Amino acid sequence: MNRSQTQAQHAVVSIVVVSYNTKDMTLECIRSILTETKCGFELIVYDNASSDGSAQAIADEFPETKLIASEVNHGFAKANNIAAGQVSGKYLLLLNPDTVVLNGAIDKLVSFAGSRPEARIWGGRTLYGDQSLNPTNCWGRMTLWSVTCQAFGLTSLFRDSALFNPEGYGGWPRDTERAVDIVSGCLFLIERDLWNQLGGFDPAFTMYGEEADLCLRARAIGAHPRITPDAEIVHYVGASTKVRANKLIMLLKAKVTLIHRYFPEWQRAPGVLLLTCWPLSRMVGARILWAMFRKPKWKATQLAWTDVWKARSEWRGGYSQVQ
Known part of the structure; x- marks a missing residue:
């Protein structure tokens, strides 16, 4: 049994990364996951028909990581749904490829989920590459x-x-724990059972809005999404949409x-x-x-x-x- 099979058997959290033409960033993201995560996890990388050699580079550097190299670009929502159908962890973590995990962020996020089970969806704090605050980690629901x-x-x-x-929750520097309407899909932890109950993302949303729709559906059946400032990542933002x-x-x-x-x-x-x-x-x-x-x-x-x-x-x- 290889390391990836052992990880899958003992996974507390299943991490899904969907990449599209972000080869160097995706490799950096995977390195940070492997370096900074100590809890039991499995990692699935879904490459959305990249033309920059992403799939081959991932396979070469991380042969034990489960890689799904699609020949068709299904968009963010459907690609996550496909990958999530193959996971085994109690929690499902969706992580953007243009992110870097900092200081055990995934471990801290999973621990936070255990301490706040009523939330059922959890997120962390995001920073730009220069370590300044990136406030796109969560959103309030849209209103008139x-x-x-x-x-x-x-x-x-x-x-x-x-x-x-x-x-945008104006004026809040994301430095306190707080209930929110919508957790950003760049760092999105959810109970796998809740994900399955909701049917995952609605594939009508090819790009953007899918996590808002999912969170609003989850809230309608009693979930209370929540953010912790302790789990920090770098999110470069929009790298696959230039x-x-x-x-x-x-x-x-x-x-x-x-x-x-x-x-x-x-x-x-x-x-x-x-x-x-x-x-x-x-x-x-x-x-x-x-x-x-x-x-x-x-x-x-x-x-x-x-x-x-x-x-x-x-x-x-x-x-x-x-x-």
């Missing part, structure tokens, strides 16, 4: 008020305000889908209308800032949001499998 703040630029102007940046406009289009598709699913019926039409105003206001704002200051970043921002606005027919309907 939060979409209004986003549409009129209040979220950007008052990022540290809990009132005007409710989805074209900003494409990322924003997928994000908006996901947000429209979540509005259709979770807003009261009377709020859905105004919610989508307000969300449609978001790229328009960002495009106009960036254009004004470019005209005033001539900084290249504002020109790039203007062009990205202009592309998103022009593509609004692609995202205003949300993902096609809205239920």
Whole structure:
């Protein structure tokens, strides 16, 4: 029996990493898992048809790691579902490939789950590469008020305000334990039984929004997702989505889908209308800032949001499998 088989037999946590054209980062992520994790675990890496040699590099450096090298890019949600169908641990941990595990973070997260079993979904604290706070580890649920703040630029102007940046939990530096609505999929620990009960991610969400949908479904049956500041990772953010406009289009598709699913019926039409105003206001704002200051970043921002606005027919309907 090799080491990977022994790990699978005694796994407390099953770790799933879905990679797509992030070869160097994925290798760094796996190294950090193996170095920093002492509790019983199994690791499954699902490569989503990368074209950068990721699968071969993973197989060469980590021959004992279970690797699923797909010939088709199924997207984040479906790829995780496929990999999660092959795990055995009490807990399932979804970990982005553009992350680095710090100071025993997985051990600490599993310990936290044991101390807060009522949560049923748990997350940690994320940092950027320079070790500054990356606040994208969790989110508040989307509401008509939060979409209004986003549409009129209040979220950007008052990022540290809990009132005007409710989805981002503005003003909270993620340095305390706290119940949250949504745990980010970059570091997402869940009871395997709960994952199976919910049927995993809804594959309608090709990219973005899948963890929000899962957490909201979990909350509806009594889960209380929770964050600990003790489990820290580096998350470089968006490494597999390099074209900003494409990322924003997928994000908006996901947000429209979540509005259709979770807003009261009377709020859905105004919610989508307000969300449609978001790229328009960002495009106009960036254009004004470019005209005033001539900084290249504002020109790039203007062009990205202009592309998103022009593509609004692609995202205003949300993902096609809205239920």
